[in-house]
Amino acid sequence: MVSDDDRVPDIVARDDRSTPRESGDAVIAEMVASGREVMRKANVAARDVAAAGCSSPGPLDHKTGVVIQTQNIVGFTNMPIATRLGDGLGVKVFLDRDTCMAAIAESLIGAARGAKDFVYLTVSTGVGGAIVAGGRMVRGVANTAGELGHWPVAFQLDAARDAGDGVPRCRCGSFGCVEAFAAGANLAEQLGVGGAGDVYAAADAGDARARALIVRAERALANLAVGIVNGLDPSVIVVGGSISEHQPKHVLDPMRRAIQERAFKAPAAAVRLMPAALGADVGMHGAVLEARERAAGRGDWFL
Numbered sequence: 001m002v003s004d005d006d007r008v009p010d011i012v013a014r015d016d017r018s019t020p021r022e023s024g025d026a027v028i029a030e031m032v033a034s035g036r037e038v039m040r041k042a043n044v045a046a047r048d049v050a051a052a053g054c055s056s057p058g059p060l061d062h063k064t065g066v067v068i069q070t071q072n073i074v075g076f077t078n079m080p081i082a083t084r085l086g087d088g089l090g091v092k093v094f095l096d097r098d099t100c101m102a103a104i105a106e107s108l109i110g111a112a113r114g115a116k117d118f119v120y121l122t123v124s125t126g127v128g129g130a131i132v133a134g135g136r137m138v139r140g141v142a143n144t145a146g147e148l149g150h151w152p153v154a155f156q157l158d159a160a161r162d163a164g165d166g167v168p169r170c171r172c173g174s175f176g177c178v179e180a181f182a183a184g185a186n187l188a189e190q191l192g193v194g195g196a197g198d199v200y201a202a203a204d205a206g207d208a209r210a211r212a213l214i215v216r217a218e219r220a221l222a223n224l225a226v227g228i229v230n231g232l233d234p235s236v237i238v239v240g241g242s243i244s245e246h247q248p249k250h251v252l253d254p255m256r257r258a259i260q261e262r263a264f265k266a267p268a269a270a271v272r273l274m275p276a277a278l279g280a281d282v283g284m285h286g287a288v289l290e291a292r293e294r295a296a297g298r299g300d301w302f303l
């Protein structure tokens with residue numbers, strides 16, 4: 001939307017590491033070591049780096065660069081990650097939620113190019129998203145807008161029982177969230193296997209329990225799709241994440257079918273639901289693009 005360069009940038013060096021589990025300080029130290037290793041591989045000095053981007057799960061404050069809380073990273077509570085990384089690397093660091101950065105990348109160089117109203121959804125280990133409306137990223141008052149994985153899509157129908165009885169609990173503390181049904185980690189946990197790929201493989205091999213879990217996941221995503229179309233009326237829904245990429249007939253197809261069958265006719269006719277264009281590197285592209293825009297004093301539309 002505000003880019004002066006909409007080509008997919010070359011990735012000239014990369015360094016992948018697993019996340020330490022002992023403390024937040026250990027995670028920061030590993031990230032700094034990784035950043036330095038990338039600069040060494042690319043043969044650039046810190047003083048020649050215009051900016052760095054850091055993509056993190058939230059909730060977080062993208063303006064102050066503080067991660068407020070994450071469910072999956074030890075020690076990341078009120079962690080001033082942009083400052084800590086910036087000090088460690090000698091580079092200005094910009095922080096944002098992983099899904100917001102992914103949406104920025106899909107907007108500038110990916111499947112949502114030119115769209116002023118779009119929703120980015122990722123279906124992966126977790127389920128998350130970001131919302132752009134009227135050409136602006138919707139942030140909300142606590143910067144959690146777009147956390148579509150925690151949209152509740154199920155509840156107990158029997159009024160004599162509690163609303164959450166018999167409904168999958170979610171790690172967020174609520175129940176019936178899309179994530180509790182459709183996230184890879186939840187699917188694997190519910191079947192008692194190592195990863196989501198094992199659940200889809202078991203279903204293909206005829207395992208009735210795996211098939212039932214996948215049907216529930218499809219229905220949760222279908223309900224979310226109808227809610228997005230009726231409630232937000234976007235021109236594009238971009239769906240990324242590893243499960244979406246590897247199992248499109250269990251993610252994109254049920255969402256498209258539900259929109260056609262059950263959403264309001266006018267927004268259903270206007271919306272395109274499409275796979276993300278940037279694949280597994282969407283977070284990295286988003287981090288670089290957001291850092292580039294903010295370092296240049298641009299990016300008002302997503303701040």
Ligand SMILES: [Zn+2]
Nearest residue numbers: 150170172177
């Ligand atoms: Zn939840």
